[in-house]
Amino acid sequence: MTAAGVRAAPDESWRLVRRFGLPATGILGILTAWELAIRAFHVPAYLVPAPSLIARTLVEEWPTIQRNVGATLIEAIGGFILGNGFAVLLAIWFVHSPAVERTLYPVAVAVRTVPIIAIAPILVLLLGNSYAPKIAIAALISFFPTLVNMVRGLEAVEASALELMRVLSATRAQVFFKLRLPSSLPFLFSALKIATAACVIGAIVAEWVGADRGLGYLIIVSTFEFRTGLLYATTAVGSFLALVFFLAIEVLERLVVSWKPGTLPP
Amino acid sequence: MTFSTPAGPVQALADANLAIRPGEFVSLLGPSGCGKSTLLRLVADILTPTEGRIEVAGEPPEVARRRRVFGFVFQDATLLPWRSALQNLLLPLEIGGDARRGRAEALALLELVGLRGFESAHPWQLSGGMRQRVAIARALITHPQVLLMDEPFGALDEITREHMNQELLRIWAATGTTILFVTHSSPEAVFLSDRVVVLSARPGRVKLELPVALPRPRDPGVKETVEFARHTAALRRALESEGGRR
Numbered sequence: 001m002t003a004a005g006v007r008a009a010p011d012e013s014w015r016l017v018r019r020f021g022l023p024a025t026g027i028l029g030i031l032t033a034w035e036l037a038i039r040a041f042h043v044p045a046y047l048v049p050a051p052s053l054i055a056r057t058l059v060e061e062w063p064t065i066q067r068n069v070g071a072t073l074i075e076a077i078g079g080f081i082l083g084n085g086f087a088v089l090l091a092i093w094f095v096h097s098p099a100v101e102r103t104l105y106p107v108a109v110a111v112r113t114v115p116i117i118a119i120a121p122i123l124v125l126l127l128g129n130s131y132a133p134k135i136a137i138a139a140l141i142s143f144f145p146t147l148v149n150m151v152r153g154l155e156a157v158e159a160s161a162l163e164l165m166r167v168l169s170a171t172r173a174q175v176f177f178k179l180r181l182p183s184s185l186p187f188l189f190s191a192l193k194i195a196t197a198a199c200v201i202g203a204i205v206a207e208w209v210g211a212d213r214g215l216g217y218l219i220i221v222s223t224f225e226f227r228t229g230l231l232y233a234t235t236a237v238g239s240f241l242a243l244v245f246f247l248a249i250e251v252l253e254r255l256v257v258s259w260k261p262g263t264l265p266p
Numbered sequence: 267m268t269f270s271t272p273a274g275p276v277q278a279l280a281d282a283n284l285a286i287r288p289g290e291f292v293s294l295l296g297p298s299g300c301g302k303s304t305l306l307r308l309v310a311d312i313l314t315p316t317e318g319r320i321e322v323a324g325e326p327p328e329v330a331r332r333r334r335v336f337g338f339v340f341q342d343a344t345l346l347p348w349r350s351a352l353q354n355l356l357l358p359l360e361i362g363g364d365a366r367r368g369r370a371e372a373l374a375l376l377e378l379v380g381l382r383g384f385e386s387a388h389p390w391q392l393s394g395g396m397r398q399r400v401a402i403a404r405a406l407i408t409h410p411q412v413l414l415m416d417e418p419f420g421a422l423d424e425i426t427r428e429h430m431n432q433e434l435l436r437i438w439a440a441t442g443t444t445i446l447f448v449t450h451s452s453p454e455a456v457f458l459s460d461r462v463v464v465l466s467a468r469p470g471r472v473k474l475e476l477p478v479a480l481p482r483p484r485d486p487g488v489k490e491t492v493e494f495a496r497h498t499a500a501l502r503r504a505l506e507s508e509g510g511r512r
Contacts, residue, residue, distance in 0.1 A: 160344040163312045167338040168361045169331055178357070182348045259348040259388050 049229045054236065057229035064218070064230070065237055071214040073241065075131055075203035079138020080245075084146045084195055086139070088188070091150035095180065096172070101151075112144040116202065120209040129210050138202035142195030146188070153187025154180045186260065189253040196245040204238055215241075286446070288411075291438060293447045293455035295501060296465035296473075302448045305465070306416050309446070310338050322412075334362070336412040337405030337443075341420050343397035345389040351376065351400045352385035358408050368407065375403040378440060380433065395426040399433070406441060415447045419454070428486060431457055435484065452501040456494060457484060464504045474504040 031051045037043070038050040045053055058065070090108070094101035116137060123133040157180055165175045207216025215238045222230040286292050294302045307313040308320055311327035322330035330336065345354045352372055359368040376385055379399040389397055398418055405413055418434075419427045431454060438445055449455050455462045456478055464474040478497055480488055488494050 158342075158344065160340045160342055161346070163307070164338070164340065164344050165361075166312050167310055167331060167336075168358050169334075170361045174361050178361070179346065182346070257348075259390075 046226045046228045049232055053229050054232045058233040058236070061230050061233060065215075065234060068214050068218045068234075069237060069241070071131070071211070072200070072203050072207065072216065072238070075134035075206065075214065076138050076200045076241070076245070078131065078135040079140075079202055080142055080195055080199040082135060083139030083142040083199065084192060087143045087146035087191075088150050091147055091154060092176075094151050095154040096176075108144060108147055111140065116141055116205060120206050123206070124210045129212070133209075134203050134206035134211070134214070137206040138199040141202035142199045145194045145198070146191040149187045149191035150184060153184030156187065157183055185257050189249065189257060192249050193246055193253075196249055197242040200238060200242040200245065286444060289442050289444055291445045291447065291458055291460045293449055293459040293462045294465055295449060295452060295455045295462050295505070297467055297505065298450060300465045300467045302465050303416050306338075306414050306446065306448050310336060310414050312338075334358075334408040334410060336414050337408060337410035339398075339401050339405050339413065339415040339418045341417045343389070343394075343401040345397055345400055345404075347389050350386045350388055351381060351392070354389070354400055355404050355407055358404060362408070372403075372407060375406055376400075378406075378437060379403045393426075394422050395430055398422065398430060402434070402437065406437075406443070411444060413443045413445045415445060417448055417450065420449070427454070432486065434458065435482075439483070452498045452505070453489060453494075455501065456480070456497040457486075457489060462497075462501060464501060474501070476500055476504075 035050050035052060038048060049057070090104070094105070119140070120133070120137055123136050127133040127136060161179055161183075162175070165179055170178070203214070204216035204219065207214040208220055211217040215234050218234045219231060219238075222228070222234060294305065296302045304313065308315055309322060309327060311331040320327050322335060325333075345351075346357065349357070352369075355372040355375060356368055359372075373382075373385060376382060379402055381396060381399050381403070384392065384396065389400075392400065402413075402418070419430045422430060434445075435458060445458075447455070447458060452462075459478050462474075462476045462478060463472055464476070465471070466473040476497065480491075480493055480497070
């Protein structure tokens, strides 16, 4: 027991170093190089601020950022739920009705090909200046990857598994809930992880077009006022938001898709 | 071809008759593509014949399927990866709407197939042979009169396969189920069966019907006997002439 413990200890700490230490070193290295370069070449702060200045701005301007982060959060999460929910429902409909799939799939592709930047003003015109157009854009941007992956997931069922359900005289609902839905979950979660970052981007882009609140609004304002430190700080907050969102989905995936064999330690 | 299962005749191919006694172990042997898997799927009502008539227990296969007259074991175990061994076993009962009373029986069946203590293991934690044991137990949980097996050990390595053959004979003896077993291995067919039916290539018809006159219970030692060799030789000749004809 003791011998095993002694032998295992260095392995364990090395694993922690590899898991957290190396990525942290990479990020810290880049930040340090950035800071040193700004100071060495005397780059003006309105052009590129040093990381230290961004950090200070983040603390000083936190009340401003905090006022705006809520709006973006609501838009991103609203869009995420709406876009993915609609995509999942449509995928279920597609799988059960090939005629519907053939009719609506091209429409979905067409919607996908419309540039978000172009469609944002149209939606603001249609839906006003409130949360609605931002949520719609965040939903649009996360809709398509989820639709494609969910259809693929629902159809990625082994032929013999379908034969098994046939032999067991399963109803269509049973085939769906006991076979298709569980086997589609890994596909769904891949799509949801793509959607996390996408819907934050969607919300921010929508705010550029017309908003009086939100991270996107703050980005526009700080750009016009040459408050570059605030611009960078806001961008960092937006990126952090997407990261937290991504990790939340990842944790959810581990809880739901728990049957997958864990990745073997290297 | 008419199979007489304990529940009644099964007509699958028109120009041949084959009666299977209750509790009998019959193997269908043939070259790939002779339609032996198709035949099994017609009996199981997975496929519908384009022409001709099939009857199981004097009824269309669809009725027999709904009455759960047969269980089916596939070449790959076809376990649902998100379910534990026990939950996979309970699937047929869940679908039939009577899962609650099946737990004790499922555990007993796991013990019968030699997987006691593995009830909460997930398929990825089980070996190929163990997965196939779970699949056999799952097919047995509805008390089928007939077990339809489509090359169930075809994907296993030789050693595991021989072991599973013995295990299947033990399970068969314990349950008394009639077994219709599809394989392309002559030694496997002879070792397991009361009777081996060689199918010709398309159109599928009975080429040879060989009663296996080896005493039971059989152990692997029987494979070293002259009698065993005589049986496999007869099957090989039937299969060879089949290959030459194609």
